[in-house]
Amino acid sequence: MRKILVVIIILFANLLSAFSISSKELTRIDSLIHIMTLDEKIGQMTQLCFSTITLDGSKSLDLNVDNFRESVIKYNIGSFLSGSDSYDKWFKFITAIQKIAVEETRLKIPLIIGIDHVHGANYVTEGTIFPHNISLACSFNQQVVAKVATVCAIETAPIGLTWNFAPVLDVGKNPYWPRFYETFGEDPFLCSEMGKTFIKTYEGCPHILPAKLSACAKHFIGYSDPKYGYDRTPSEIPAQVLWEFFVPPFKAAFDAGVKTVMINSGELNGEAVHGSKYLLDTLLRQQLGFKGVVVTDIKDIERLELMHKTVENQKEGTFRSVDAGIDMYMACNSYLFIRNMKELVAEGRISMKRIDESVGRILRLKFELGLFDNPYPSKQLLSKVNQTKNQIEAREVAEESIVLLKNDGILPLSKGKKILISGLGANSKGMLNGPWTFDWLGAPENQQPQNMKSLYESMQDKFGTKNLKYVDLEGINSEKEKKQFIRDAKNSDIILLAVGEKPYSEFMGNINDLTLDKMQLNLMDAAIETGKPVVVVLLEGRPRVFTEQADKINAILFAGYPGIKGAEALVNILSGSVNPSGKLAFTYPLSVGHVSPYYNKPSEYNIYWKNNPVRKNLFPFGQGLSYTNFEYSKLELSDTIFTKDNQEIMATIRIKNTGNLPGKEAVLWYVSDEIGTISRPVTLLKHFEKIDLKEGEEKTVKFIIKPNEQLSYPDKNGCQILENGSFKILVGGLEKRFYINKTNALF
Ligand code: GLC
Numbered sequence: 001m002r003k004i005l006v007v008i009i010i011l012f013a014n015l016l017s018a019f020s021i022s023s024k025e026l027t028r029i030d031s032l033i034h035i036m037t038l039d040e041k042i043g044q045m046t047q048l049c050f051s052t053i054t055l056d057g058s059k060s061l062d063l064n065v066d067n068f069r070e071s072v073i074k075y076n077i078g079s080f081l082s083g084s085d086s087y088d089k090w091f092k093f094i095t096a097i098q099k100i101a102v103e104e105t106r107l108k109i110p111l112i113i114g115i116d117h118v119h120g121a122n123y124v125t126e127g128t129i130f131p132h133n134i135s136l137a138c139s140f141n142q143q144v145v146a147k148v149a150t151v152c153a154i155e156t157a158p159i160g161l162t163w164n165f166a167p168v169l170d171v172g173k174n175p176y177w178p179r180f181y182e183t184f185g186e187d188p189f190l191c192s193e194m195g196k197t198f199i200k201t202y203e204g205c206p207h208i209l210p211a212k213l214s215a216c217a218k219h220f221i222g223y224s225d226p227k228y229g230y231d232r233t234p235s236e237i238p239a240q241v242l243w244e245f246f247v248p249p250f251k252a253a254f255d256a257g258v259k260t261v262m263i264n265s266g267e268l269n270g271e272a273v274h275g276s277k278y279l280l281d282t283l284l285r286q287q288l289g290f291k292g293v294v295v296t297d298i299k300d301i302e303r304l305e306l307m308h309k310t311v312e313n314q315k316e317g318t319f320r321s322v323d324a325g326i327d328m329y330m331a332c333n334s335y336l337f338i339r340n341m342k343e344l345v346a347e348g349r350i351s352m353k354r355i356d357e358s359v360g361r362i363l364r365l366k367f368e369l370g371l372f373d374n375p376y377p378s379k380q381l382l383s384k385v386n387q388t389k390n391q392i393e394a395r396e397v398a399e400e401s402i403v404l405l406k407n408d409g410i411l412p413l414s415k416g417k418k419i420l421i422s423g424l425g426a427n428s429k430g431m432l433n434g435p436w437t438f439d440w441l442g443a444p445e446n447q448q449p450q451n452m453k454s455l456y457e458s459m460q461d462k463f464g465t466k467n468l469k470y471v472d473l474e475g476i477n478s479e480k481e482k483k484q485f486i487r488d489a490k491n492s493d494i495i496l497l498a499v500g501e502k503p504y505s506e507f508m509g510n511i512n513d514l515t516l517d518k519m520q521l522n523l524m525d526a527a528i529e530t531g532k533p534v535v536v537v538l539l540e541g542r543p544r545v546f547t548e549q550a551d552k553i554n555a556i557l558f559a560g561y562p563g564i565k566g567a568e569a570l571v572n573i574l575s576g577s578v579n580p581s582g583k584l585a586f587t588y589p590l591s592v593g594h595v596s597p598y599y600n601k602p603s604e605y606n607i608y609w610k611n612n613p614v615r616k617n618l619f620p621f622g623q624g625l626s627y628t629n630f631e632y633s634k635l636e637l638s639d640t641i642f643t644k645d646n647q648e649i650m651a652t653i654r655i656k657n658t659g660n661l662p663g664k665e666a667v668l669w670y671v672s673d674e675i676g677t678i679s680r681p682v683t684l685l686k687h688f689e690k691i692d693l694k695e696g697e698e699k700t701v702k703f704i705i706k707p708n709e710q711l712s713y714p715d716k717n718g719c720q721i722l723e724n725g726s727f728k729i730l731v732g733g734l735e736k737r738f739y740i741n742k743t744n745a746l747f
Contacts, residue, residue: 028372029363032107033356040107041359042341043076047114047295049332050083053097059084059123059439061093065100072101072111075335078362079328081114081165084123084438087385090159091377098160098375110375112366114163114216114295114330118182118436119563120148120394121155128155128390128564129433129449132541133168133194135401135560137184137585138624140666141690142197144397149201151390157208158381162369165216165262167198169249172586173597176229178509181434181541181560183224185585186597186621187685188245192252199256208381212369217253218262219297220284221273222246226266231507232307234267240678242268243714247288254290259365261290263326265297272308274300275317280325287718293361295328296321301337315340319349327358391565398562398569400664400690403582404625406556410494410533412576412627417493419463422471422485423523425498425539427456432539434561435503442503449564455498455537458567462575475519482526495527496574500540503561509541514592516544524549537570543588547618558584576627581664581690583624587617598622599681621685622668628659628695632732642707642740649705649738653731655691656698666690669703671710672728674737678715683730686710705729707740 033041048071055062061083071077083093094113102108121127130136130148139145156164171191172183184194199215222242226233237246250261263280264273273279274296284290304310304317311317318340321329331337344350366372404411413419425431429448432455437443453461456470471488473481489495499520501509515521524546527534533554538544539561550556557580562569572578589595598621638650657663669687673680687703687710705711712722724742728735 025367040076041355042338044078044359044362047079047330052333061085061089079112086125094160094377110371113161115161116165118166122437128394130563131401132181133184134181138403138582139400140688145194145197146201147393149198153202153205157211160377163214167195169195169217170224174225175542178231188248189685191249195249196252196256199258214259216260216262217258219264220261222268223264230510232266239716243718260293262295265300272310275304275320277324293327293365296326296330298330327361395565395569398566399578401582403558404580405619408554410554419494420469420489420492421496422473423497423499424474427454432566435505440505452564453567455567458571462571476522477519485526489530495534498537500538514545516546528552579627579663583622583666587621588619590618599684626663628661628663630665631656631658635734640738651703657693660695662694667701670730675725
């Protein structure tokens with residue numbers, strides 16, 4: 001008894017010190033834990049997929065009540081995930097399962113439901129589908145991310161889905177990786193800023209109160225740079241690189257108060273992350289200070305045995321993962337975890353104290369989300385959902401995320417021109433909404449929203465049906481098809497091709513070659529051969545290589561998967577109604593054999609062949625054109641030497657819109673640390689902001705340089721290093737040198 005009391009006091013102290021949660025609620029959690037049986041505690045640590053409790057075993061929400069009752073009454077399951085249906089079905093389903101959970105179970109603990117609303121309420125039939133994160137990052141506007149998070153919260157909260165498995169905070173350093181489009185791009189600072197904006201906005205959304213929602217920082221850690229490009233395959237990331245390029249977005253998320261973390265399914269430096277005590281306890285909890293709920297990715301304890309082969313069976317996998325620090329297992333469709341946990345407790349290998357730690361975090365999360373007060377969907381919140389308004393925002397987000405990569409003047413398209421439109425995405429809604437739309441791989445064309453337009457349909461609206469000729473071709477596979485295409489193009493003035501990648505997700509998107517597939521390259525070649533101007537829209541999740549064609553094409557737009565209003569957004573840009581302002585949040589590779597992220601150290605080859613500039617990429621990080629011009633001038637620094645720790649230097653730049661159109665400009669500030677004990681990247685993004693400038697208007701934009709924040713870097717132990725030496729600040733093609741010298745020695 002004394003031992004239990006000591007455990008309770010320790011737990012109480014930990015929880016109280018950990019969070020701003022009322023002592024009353026803590027007492028309640030504490031009392032709950034005190035009276036919970038082992039089965040009830042382990043049930044709270046187990047999450048099942050809805051497919052185990054629906055009639056047909058799919059995500060569609062027809063409840064199999066018997067299965068559900070067995071899961072919550074016999075097995076005390078505390079959490080479920082992943083369904084996809086209409087608001088009406090969601091409403092009925094969540095109401096039914098929460099009612100059984102809070103009325104028929106012994107302790108009446110409400111369920112917490114997880115969902116992957118990763119680009120809007122994408123598992124609700126009527127949901128507003130936004131562009132994926134890679135496009136949001138290209139806007140270089142945190143307000144764009146805040147808009148998406150707000151609409152997503154407003155459309156998710158009414159149906160009681162309180163746990164969103166978003167945002168992905170993996171840094172998109174490997175363009176082969178099939179989840180590249182889920183990242184905020186290749187720069188750690190950009191990922192940090194966009195990720196924390198999503199989290200703060202989503203978890204703090206005032207429009208849905210009293211409902212509260214949890215985001216989820218995923219996938220901790222090192223998932224996004226698999227050595228061979230395939231999903232869930234080993235990453236080899238040196239400790240110093242991990243700290244400098246992979247930790248920051250997660251640290252920013254923890255500092256922003258994110259309530260949950262999901263773990264990387266892969267391996268990092270030989271360790272299966274789900275079984276790594278160093279990564280899940282030392283790094284995540286002790287060094288980075290995360291105190292919330294850690295959930296596994298789907299069936300990843302099983303994978304310790306079946307895929308990573310780091311344990312000989314499920315029971316050892318359970319021990320390894322729980323001992324490493326997971327709180328909840330996304331078991332999906334198996335109760336084996338429960339049996340293994342009971343055996344491990346009976347054998348004394350997992351202590352009740354360890355279990356109470358996880359259960360305490362899970363109950364605290366449910367309390368903080370208000371689930372004990374009201375776990376039910378809300379008709380009042382549902383009545384506030386304004387799809388029309390939300391879809392306007394979806395179009396504006398897409399417009400600000402689309403990147404004009406190349407334009408020889410053919411854009412904007414003039415009215416009255418005869419336009420031939422063709423290609424994989426020309427008349428496809430699925431290619432606009434992309435993956436994780438109604439299902440993880442995206443929905444078939446006949447299940448896409450009826451009220452949505454394809455690019456072809458939207459082009460007809462804007463340019464007139466008689467000026468549009470649609471050639472229904474995904475690509476060209478023969479000389480005969482090529483000749484026919486050239487004949488079809490005879491009476492057209494311009495050729496518009498929508499090319500890219502059909503939606504894919506995770507390992508289903510593994511590729512061996514980053515080059516765009518041959519049939520689409522053939523289509524571009526045929527279009528070029530007509531001798532008419534060619535405009536290409538890229539609808540893809542990662543930068544597929546098409547250099548030879550790109551050099552001959554007149555205009556290129558990167559649109560990612562632009563969402564439910566993506567067609568209208570693209571047409572507004574193609575027609576000039578909207579001035580594009582996106583910039584690449586990643587490097588567009590020149591060739592498949594040499595992918596060099598923008599901040600890579602220049603190879604010796606580059607330095608010693610300076611009179612033969614090596615073309616490092618097709619388009620660089622930060623590439624993005626406008627229909628107007630922005631002139632940068634007068635880069636000035638308030639000082640050129642740091643001599644004191646808390647000193648700041650103000651950098652200012654003048655930017656003028658010298659064209660005859662209003663426009664938005666993403667102002668990207670980089671810093672180069674010219675000499676570093678640890679080899680420094682050529683340059684790193686350290687600040688960005690989006691400004692509006694009317695034609696002729698000019699503004700002064702500033703960036704306050706704070707040495708500890710922007711000029712230091714981590715060593716292999718994560719300790720920040722701030723060294724004397726020379727630095728450069730770069731913005732808009734201008735640069736200025738400054739120094740750190742805390743010893744006042746002369747340079
Ligand atoms: C998937 C993904 C993860 C997602 C989870 C639940 O395997 O890796 O991002 O949140 O399963 O759907």
